Amino acid sequence: MQVTSQQFKRKAAEALANPQLRKALGNLRARMVSGRARSLLELENLEQIREAAKSARDFALAHLDHLLERFELNACARGAQVHWAETGDEVNQLVLEIARRNAVRKIIKSKSMLGEETGLNHYLEAAGIEVRETDLGEYIIQEARETPSHIIAPAVHRTAEEVADLFQQKHKLPRKTDIGEMTREARMVLRPHFLTADMGITGANFLVAETGTSMIVTNEGNGRMTTTLPRVHVAIAGIEKVLATLEDVAFILRLLTRSATGQPISNYLTFTTGPKQAGDKDGPDEFHIIIVDAGRTRVLASDLRAALRCIRCGACMNHCPVYQSVGGHAYGWVYPGPIGAVLTPAYVGLDNALDLPNAATLCNQCGVVCPVKIPLPDLMRKLREQQVERGLRPWPERLTLKLWAWAALRPAAYAWITGMLARIGRWAGGSKRLIHKLPGGAAWSRHRDMPAPSGKTFRELYRHRR
Amino acid sequence: MRVGLFVTCLVDLMRPSVGLSALKLLENAGCEVVVPTTQTCCGQPAYNSGDRRSAQALARKVLREFSDCDCVVVPSGSCGGMIKIHYLELLEESPELRPKLQHLVENVWELSDFLVNVLAVQRVPGQFHGTVTYHDCCSGLRELGVKSQPRELLAKIPGLTLKEMANPEQCCGFGGTFAVKFGDISARITDEKCADIVATGADAVVLADVGCMLSIEGRLRRGGDANTKVLHFAEILAGVTNDPS
Amino acid sequence: MNTRDRILARIRLALDRGSATAQSESAAAVRDRLDNHPRGPSPARDWERVPRFRERCFSLSSTVEGIARLEQVPGAVARYLGENALPLACVCWPEFSRLEWAAAGLQVEARPATGEDAVGISGVFCAIAETGTLMLLSGPDSYATTSLLPETHIAVVPAARIVRSIEDGWDLLRNERGALPRQVTFVSGPSRIADIEMTLVLGIHGPYRVHVIVVGG
Numbered sequence: 001m002q003v004t005s006q007q008f009k010r011k012a013a014e015a016l017a018n019p020q021l022r023k024a025l026g027n028l029r030a031r032m033v034s035g036r037a038r039s040l041l042e043l044e045n046l047e048q049i050r051e052a053a054k055s056a057r058d059f060a061l062a063h064l065d066h067l068l069e070r071f072e073l074n075a076c077a078r079g080a081q082v083h084w085a086e087t088g089d090e091v092n093q094l095v096l097e098i099a100r101r102n103a104v105r106k107i108i109k110s111k112s113m114l115g116e117e118t119g120l121n122h123y124l125e126a127a128g129i130e131v132r133e134t135d136l137g138e139y140i141i142q143e144a145r146e147t148p149s150h151i152i153a154p155a156v157h158r159t160a161e162e163v164a165d166l167f168q169q170k171h172k173l174p175r176k177t178d179i180g181e182m183t184r185e186a187r188m189v190l191r192p193h194f195l196t197a198d199m200g201i202t203g204a205n206f207l208v209a210e211t212g213t214s215m216i217v218t219n220e221g222n223g224r225m226t227t228t229l230p231r232v233h234v235a236i237a238g239i240e241k242v243l244a245t246l247e248d249v250a251f252i253l254r255l256l257t258r259s260a261t262g263q264p265i266s267n268y269l270t271f272t273t274g275p276k277q278a279g280d281k282d283g284p285d286e287f288h289i290i291i292v293d294a295g296r297t298r299v300l301a302s303d304l305r306a307a308l309r310c311i312r313c314g315a316c317m318n319h320c321p322v323y324q325s326v327g328g329h330a331y332g333w334v335y336p337g338p339i340g341a342v343l344t345p346a347y348v349g350l351d352n353a354l355d356l357p358n359a360a361t362l363c364n365q366c367g368v369v370c371p372v373k374i375p376l377p378d379l380m381r382k383l384r385e386q387q388v389e390r391g392l393r394p395w396p397e398r399l400t401l402k403l404w405a406w407a408a409l410r411p412a413a414y415a416w417i418t419g420m421l422a423r424i425g426r427w428a429g430g431s432k433r434l435i436h437k438l439p440g441g442a443a444w445s446r447h448r449d450m451p452a453p454s455g456k457t458f459r460e461l462y463r464h465r466r
Numbered sequence: 467m468r469v470g471l472f473v474t475c476l477v478d479l480m481r482p483s484v485g486l487s488a489l490k491l492l493e494n495a496g497c498e499v500v501v502p503t504t505q506t507c508c509g510q511p512a513y514n515s516g517d518r519r520s521a522q523a524l525a526r527k528v529l530r531e532f533s534d535c536d537c538v539v540v541p542s543g544s545c546g547g548m549i550k551i552h553y554l555e556l557l558e559e560s561p562e563l564r565p566k567l568q569h570l571v572e573n574v575w576e577l578s579d580f581l582v583n584v585l586a587v588q589r590v591p592g593q594f595h596g597t598v599t600y601h602d603c604c605s606g607l608r609e610l611g612v613k614s615q616p617r618e619l620l621a622k623i624p625g626l627t628l629k630e631m632a633n634p635e636q637c638c639g640f641g642g643t644f645a646v647k648f649g650d651i652s653a654r655i656t657d658e659k660c661a662d663i664v665a666t667g668a669d670a671v672v673l674a675d676v677g678c679m680l681s682i683e684g685r686l687r688r689g690g691d692a693n694t695k696v697l698h699f700a701e702i703l704a705g706v707t708n709d710p711s
Numbered sequence: 712m713n714t715r716d717r718i719l720a721r722i723r724l725a726l727d728r729g730s731a732t733a734q735s736e737s738a739a740a741v742r743d744r745l746d747n748h749p750r751g752p753s754p755a756r757d758w759e760r761v762p763r764f765r766e767r768c769f770s771l772s773s774t775v776e777g778i779a780r781l782e783q784v785p786g787a788v789a790r791y792l793g794e795n796a797l798p799l800a801c802v803c804w805p806e807f808s809r810l811e812w813a814a815a816g817l818q819v820e821a822r823p824a825t826g827e828d829a830v831g832i833s834g835v836f837c838a839i840a841e842t843g844t845l846m847l848l849s850g851p852d853s854y855a856t857t858s859l860l861p862e863t864h865i866a867v868v869p870a871a872r873i874v875r876s877i878e879d880g881w882d883l884l885r886n887e888r889g890a891l892p893r894q895v896t897f898v899s900g901p902s903r904i905a906d907i908e909m910t911l912v913l914g915i916h917g918p919y920r921v922h923v924i925v926v927g928g
Contacts, residue, residue: 016650045752049752049754052751059740063737064726065719084715156906156909179910184914190916194916209741209745210745211890220916221902224917227894244748245745248751265842267900268898268899271891276893280851282854282856283894293718297724300726321636321639325654358648359644361637361640362641362644363608364608365608386516387516388516401511401515404512405520408507408524411503425480444684447684447688448680448685449685457478457479458473458486459478459503
């Protein structure tokens with residue numbers, strides 16, 4: 001996907017000024033935050049499960065090479081064809097080759113964030129193949145020619161009215177106003193595609209090393225159709241999606257679905273091992289799995305490794321005050337919110353996403369809800385450190401920090417400077433004790449008054465006291 | 467027990483009454499309080515901005531200044547969290563400092579936590595006739611487990627009624643430099659906090675960090691609310707206001 | 712070196728294990744975990760399987776009923792379809808082809824479902840009490856389409872096949888079948904979606920209705 005993270009500030013400002021988006025984000029927050037909290041009440045040993053989930057993901061990352069080798073061995077033993085891709089471009093090329101070899105004209109797709117990273121849909125469409133997203137939210141944004149704004153609810157930024165307009169325009173049927181009716185219409189419109197597609201493409205929530213299995217977590221039923229009806233199925237997955245065993249998947253799922261949507265379990269869990277077997281009446285003739293690097297080995301080698309634990313639940317963004325205010329598009333790439341603030345610079349380059357790790361208060365609401373305990377604020381801080389080390393911060397900022405540190409290391413100078421500031425501040429506040437415009441503090445004063453200091457610093461008052 | 471008071475840069479410059487209140491509360495409870503006069507900053511602004519080197523220099527300075535205290539008390543969750551949670555990692559390249567650092571880290575306390583769990587304070591000098599609501603500062607809450615302690619202390623003030631706001635744990639939008647770098651987003655977050663505060667009908671919002679205070683009070687006043695008081699819990703407990711004593 | 716080897720080499724470099732001992736210790740740890748597949752922590756389970764299963768089915772908006780014997784299934788299905796004004800023509804898994812469908816007034820064919828079929832009747836490999844879930848395996852006599860394409864899915868669940876958790880389901884599968892079939896599907900209620908204004912709608916691409924008939928127990 002094209003990177004527009006450099007425009008974060010502008011897009012955030014647009015988002016803040018959009019009342020419909022505000023309403024949509026309020027809805028998302030209300031449902032997701034309370035849904036998660038309610039569903040987690042039944043896990044009386046939540047913290048124990050969280051710690052174990054973190055361990056299981058860390059185990060997978062610590063032994064990633066061996067686990068991927070076992071996965072490949074087991075998948076191939078069942079007739080799957082396993083491919084490896086270093087870059088997003090290679091993924092796209094591999095998929096096209098598989099499609100061409102199988103005379104594929106139509107593809108149905110069940111959501112893949114990795115597919116968004118590589119721009120898979122556009123690539124295949126440019127090659128003359130019809131690609132149909134089948135998750136309702138992905139279908140909506142595909143028709144609207146947009147990008148997803150949330151990893152679980154990609155069309156959350158769209159109102160029902162907007163979807164109604166879109167469907168009327170694309171389906172050429174009478175405009176529906178009821179959400180239930182719109183949903184039925186989408187089912188009716190998409191159903192023939194499921195039955196006539198030559199190939200299905202999915203992502204993978206997890207790759208299970210123990211059995212060579214690729215699994216997806218869905219609610220709609222399109223995932224099941226995509227992995228069963230067409231004659232070819234391709235699953236694409238980042239290297240970090242590996243888990244060791246079926247048991248690991250089972251217990252982590254308890255946290256994943258609750259963290260994502262507040263469900264104790266999602267509607268369909270689909271575990272696929274190899275293509276159609278002898279005697280099966282359904283299933284694809286060919287099952288391909290593409291294991292993808294695309295920057296993940298670089299993150300594995302870095303001090304951002306913990307971010308690879310991510311199980312794509314979306315809880316961090318649901319609970320983030322910044323995401324809650326500006327939504328997902330401002331982040332400018334595939335992953336928004338706190339995980340996006342870390343993965344985007346990691347995958348697309350630090351200097352292409354300078355604002356993202358800085359656009360955070362480090363409140364750690366994200367870290368507290370992350371089912372695998374990714375220390376997101378710490379990772380954002382590390383990215384900030386990298387920016388400083390590489391001289392990527394604007395000079396006024398660097399200068400201010402240097403001056404502050406210089407003064408703070410020199411108590412006498414510090415005392416003098418702060419004494420002056422306290423007096424000036426008291427004077428500037430006048431009788432109201434409130435400063436409306438701070439000289440040199442335009443960025444603060446644009447949005448807030450400054451309560452005036454009291455005229456003397458604590459140091460002075462303490463000295464007088466004694 | 468020698469209790470070192472780390473006043474914090476924001477208290478020193480912007481709200482000294484918080485420091486004086488902390489002093490009063492600790493002395494009332496029988497502590498011998500020392501206030502190293504060369505203290506300036508814990509290094510958090512530099513640390514959070516990615517300037518590790520400056521942060522390390524400031525951390526070493528704090529360590530020097532407070533090394534002869536049995537414990538260190540801080541009227542701020544963010545500075546307290548900086549010392550207690552981040553100093554060990556920040557100074558891991560100076561193993562010779564480890565013993566002193568370990569002692570500091572194990573004996574640094576946020577003020578309300580110290581008053582409740584170490585001093586077991588039963589009575590407080592302050593009074594407040596009215597309703598307050600309490601904002602949970604992020605660092606205090608998530609780094610230091612400060613949640614019930616300020617509320618327990620407020621419950622000891624005669625005349626005071628505590629009314630919880632919706633979402634007391636939601637960030638106030640300050641985030642240090644975030645408030646100036648991303649002012650419009652910050653303001654939106656603070657607006658929601660202010661709305662939650664005002665919706666309680668409380669006379670005052672009480673909190674534990676001067677950074678949050680500046681963010682909330684600044685936005686309240688800019689929005690035309692001149693009445694809702696914004697107080698640090700130390701001030702209200704000690705019966706001290708903004709007027710220097 | 713091909714792509715695969717390059718990626719694995721980069722992973723090994725990133726993990727920086729150092730010695731050959733560490734390398735073989737890692738391989739051993741992986742072998743050990745895969746062979747023993749230990750269970751992770753799970754919440755307390757102080758409930759009975761069948762009541763829990765029923766209660767969870769309800770919370771997922773499935774409907775549930777209990778009958779004593781398999782022979783009563785056609786009557787139960789006919790009642791359910793009649794009460795809900797649903798078509799009386801169904802498809803089913805072969806294991807149910809010998810039941811007395813015609814006597815119950817139903818037209819049931821034992822074949823995979825197509826886009827035109829309205830009601831699919833399946834069995835299960837087992838059912839999961841903890842979450843009200845059906846565990847279905849692909850296979851020559853367990854068509855995937857039966858529980859996927861029709862608007863109404865009716866599942867016949869022997870009470871003795873209700874296990875407590877997904878982990879128990881895996882153990883049962885390993886014990887009885889040895890290896891995983893092509894596809895294992897866990898079905899928990901009618902298909903659902905909340906993508907438009909976060910409003911929950913039941914019935915999107917998969918079935919609108921799931922009716923569970925618990926036999927025996």
